Amino acid sequence: MHNNSFFKIILIAITVIFFTSCDKDFNSIGGDLIGDEHFGLERETYDVLAYNQKIGPVQSNNLPVNALGIYEDPVFGTTEASFVTQIVLASPNPVIGANPEIVNVTLYVPYLLKSTTTDPVTGDNTYVLDSIYGPETGKIKLSVYENGYFMRDLDPLTGFLERQKFYTNQASEFETLKKPTLLNNDPAASQNSEFFFDKKGFKVTTPSETTGGEPTVTWTAPGMQLFLNKDYFKTAIIDAITSGSGKLTTNDVFKDYFRGLYFKVEKSGTNPGSMALMDFSKGTITIKYKEDLVTTTTVNGVATTTTTRVDKSIVLNLTGNTVNLLSNTNNPAYDAAVNNPNTTAGDEKLYLKGGEGAMAILDLFDKTDVKGYDANGNLVIGANNIPDELDDLRNPTDKKRVLINEANLVFHVDGDVMGANKLPVRMYLYDFNNRRPILDYVADGTTGLPVYGGILNATKVGDKTYKFRITNHIRNLINNKDSTNVKLGVVVTNDIINSTMNNLRSPLPNLSQVPQVSLMNPRGVIFHGGKSTVPDDKRLKLEIYYTKPN
Structure with missing residues (x-):
C-alpha cells in the first residue's frame, strides 16, 4: 500500500512537470x-x-557547375549560355626534345551522369546523362577560341583585397578581345556547327601484349570531346617551349600568356537547341606529340648512336577563373x-x-x-x-x-x-x-x-x-x-x-x-x-x- 501511494505521488509530480514544460515551451510539441x-x-x-x-x-564567376548551350522554353523564352575558363599546365615548365611533331590536340570535359549500366554479356556500358535541358537531339553551333581577356584574381577597385567578380552580361567584353582563330576546326559538323551532347561513351580496345591473352577494353564516360587546331597549339605551346621564351615556366606566367578558352554558343541553323550543366574543372586538353630519342650504345669499344621517335604529351587543365555568360530572349x-x-x-x-x-x-x-x-x-x-x-x-x-x-x-x-x-x-x-x-x-x-x-x-x-x-x-x-x-x-x-x-x-x-x-x-x-x-x-x-x- 505504501508502494502504491509512492508511485501515485511520482505520477502526479511527472504530470505537473510535463504540463509546466508545455506552458513554457508551448511550440515544441509535434516537431517530428x-x-x-x-x-x-x-x-x-x-x-x-x-x-x-x-x-x-548577376555574378557568375567560379560556379560549381556551368551551363553551356541553348534552352528554348515555350513559356519563358530562350536562354543562351556561353563560357570562359582559364587553363593551367598540369606540369609547369615542360621540356621538349628534338624535332617535335604534334599528333593531335584533344579537349575532353566529362558530362554529369545519372547512371551507368554494364551489359553482363558484352561488357558494353550504357550511360544516362544528368542535367541536360531540351531535346536529346538538340544541336548548337559551338565555337572555341583563345580568350584574350585577362581574368585577374583580385579586384583593383578594392585595393586587391577582394576577389574579382565577373557577371552574366559581360559577353561583349570577351567577344571583343577573343583571338580570331577557330580552335575546334575539325571537318566533322558535330565538332562545331552542329554540336550535340552525345550520351555515348568512348570505348578503346587495346590488344594484349601477352600471346594468347585477351585484349583490354577501357571505357571513358560521355563528354565533350573536341579535336583542336594542331597548328595553333604547335605555335602557342610547342614553339613557345622550344624557343626558351619562359612563358610556360610557371602557371602565373602562363595564365597571362595564354588566357584560356572562350566557348561561344549560337543557334545551329533551324535546329532546336540543347543545354547542359557541366563541371569544366574536370576538363583537360591533351597535346600528343612525337620527338626524337637519341641513344648511344657501345659494343667492343665502338659507339653506336640510334635515333627513334617516341610518344610524349603535355596536359593542360581547365582550371582557374571562370565565368558563365548568359543571354535571354524573353516572352x-x-x-x-x-x-x-x-x-x-x-x-x-x-x-x-x-x-x-x-x-x-x-x-x-x-x-x-x-x-x-x-x-x-x-x-x-x-x-x-x-x-x-x-x-x-x-x-x-x-x-x-x-x-x-x-x-x-x-x-x-x-x-x-x-x-x-x-x-x-x-x-x-x-x-x-x-x-x-x-x-x-x-x-x-x-x-x-x-x-x-x-x-x-x-x-x-x-x-x-x-x-x-x-x-x-x-x-x-x-x-x-x-x-x-x-x-x-x-x-x-x-x-x-x-x-x-x-x-x-x-x-x-x-x-x-x-x-x-x-x-x-x-x-x-x-x-x-x-x-x-x-x-x-x-x-x-x-x-x-x-x-x-x-
Missing part, C-alpha cells in the same frame, strides 16, 4: 510531425503577400510580369526562372488591416508594426496559447499555363532580408533536406505542388517577440545544399544578392500567387496545424 496526415489537429490558414522580382545580370507575358510587380496587393501569378531570371518575394500574414501599416501596406514610422494576425498568435486574447505542430507554405503550379512544360525538381526558400537560410533549413539534418522540402510533388493530377515546412521559422516568430517578421525569397535550384549568395551587377534598392543556385538551373515555373482573386484551392497560403492545451 512530417507526414500529411494531421489527425486531431486544428488548422488555420493565413494570407501571404507574394510578388515577382526580376533578378537581372512578352513573362517580361511584363517580372517588370511590373504589384508589391502592395501581390501578384496573381509568380514567375520563377533560373539564370538571369526572376524570383518571388513573400510577406507572411495579412497586411490589409494591420497595426503600423497604412492603406498601401507601407510601415508607418513610430507605430506598432506587428500585424494583427501575428500579434494574436503572440498574445492570444483568450490566453490559451496554441501548440504549433506544423507550419507549411504550399505553392500550386499554374498548370493551365505551364502545360506539359518540364518543371524544376527543387525550389529554395530563404530569409530574404538577411540573405541566409531559414531555421527549418538549418534544423533539417537529413540527407537532401526532405523535411524542409521544396520538392516537386506531381502525384496529384492537375495540381502539382511544392511544399516547404517552416515550422521552426513560425515558432521563432511567435516565441521570440523581438524577432522580425522577415520577408522570404523563393528561387529555383539545382543544389539544395548550396546556400551561397552572389552579387547583382547593378544592385536594386531591395535586392543586392541572390542565391547562387538560382544561376545553375535554366528552367522556370509559374505559381498561383496569394492574391484574393486567385481561386481558394490554388491560392498560396500559410497553413498552420495546432492543438490547444486543456
Whole structure:
C-alpha cells in the first residue's frame, strides 16, 4: 500500500512537470510531425503577400557547375549560355626534345551522369546523362577560341583585397578581345556547327601484349570531346617551349600568356537547341606529340648512336577563373510580369526562372488591416508594426496559447499555363532580408533536406505542388517577440545544399544578392500567387496545424 501511494505521488509530480514544460515551451510539441496526415489537429490558414522580382545580370564567376548551350522554353523564352575558363599546365615548365611533331590536340570535359549500366554479356556500358535541358537531339553551333581577356584574381577597385567578380552580361567584353582563330576546326559538323551532347561513351580496345591473352577494353564516360587546331597549339605551346621564351615556366606566367578558352554558343541553323550543366574543372586538353630519342650504345669499344621517335604529351587543365555568360530572349507575358510587380496587393501569378531570371518575394500574414501599416501596406514610422494576425498568435486574447505542430507554405503550379512544360525538381526558400537560410533549413539534418522540402510533388493530377515546412521559422516568430517578421525569397535550384549568395551587377534598392543556385538551373515555373482573386484551392497560403492545451 505504501508502494502504491509512492508511485501515485511520482505520477502526479511527472504530470505537473510535463504540463509546466508545455506552458513554457508551448511550440515544441509535434516537431517530428512530417507526414500529411494531421489527425486531431486544428488548422488555420493565413494570407501571404507574394510578388515577382526580376533578378537581372548577376555574378557568375567560379560556379560549381556551368551551363553551356541553348534552352528554348515555350513559356519563358530562350536562354543562351556561353563560357570562359582559364587553363593551367598540369606540369609547369615542360621540356621538349628534338624535332617535335604534334599528333593531335584533344579537349575532353566529362558530362554529369545519372547512371551507368554494364551489359553482363558484352561488357558494353550504357550511360544516362544528368542535367541536360531540351531535346536529346538538340544541336548548337559551338565555337572555341583563345580568350584574350585577362581574368585577374583580385579586384583593383578594392585595393586587391577582394576577389574579382565577373557577371552574366559581360559577353561583349570577351567577344571583343577573343583571338580570331577557330580552335575546334575539325571537318566533322558535330565538332562545331552542329554540336550535340552525345550520351555515348568512348570505348578503346587495346590488344594484349601477352600471346594468347585477351585484349583490354577501357571505357571513358560521355563528354565533350573536341579535336583542336594542331597548328595553333604547335605555335602557342610547342614553339613557345622550344624557343626558351619562359612563358610556360610557371602557371602565373602562363595564365597571362595564354588566357584560356572562350566557348561561344549560337543557334545551329533551324535546329532546336540543347543545354547542359557541366563541371569544366574536370576538363583537360591533351597535346600528343612525337620527338626524337637519341641513344648511344657501345659494343667492343665502338659507339653506336640510334635515333627513334617516341610518344610524349603535355596536359593542360581547365582550371582557374571562370565565368558563365548568359543571354535571354524573353516572352512578352513573362517580361511584363517580372517588370511590373504589384508589391502592395501581390501578384496573381509568380514567375520563377533560373539564370538571369526572376524570383518571388513573400510577406507572411495579412497586411490589409494591420497595426503600423497604412492603406498601401507601407510601415508607418513610430507605430506598432506587428500585424494583427501575428500579434494574436503572440498574445492570444483568450490566453490559451496554441501548440504549433506544423507550419507549411504550399505553392500550386499554374498548370493551365505551364502545360506539359518540364518543371524544376527543387525550389529554395530563404530569409530574404538577411540573405541566409531559414531555421527549418538549418534544423533539417537529413540527407537532401526532405523535411524542409521544396520538392516537386506531381502525384496529384492537375495540381502539382511544392511544399516547404517552416515550422521552426513560425515558432521563432511567435516565441521570440523581438524577432522580425522577415520577408522570404523563393528561387529555383539545382543544389539544395548550396546556400551561397552572389552579387547583382547593378544592385536594386531591395535586392543586392541572390542565391547562387538560382544561376545553375535554366528552367522556370509559374505559381498561383496569394492574391484574393486567385481561386481558394490554388491560392498560396500559410497553413498552420495546432492543438490547444486543456
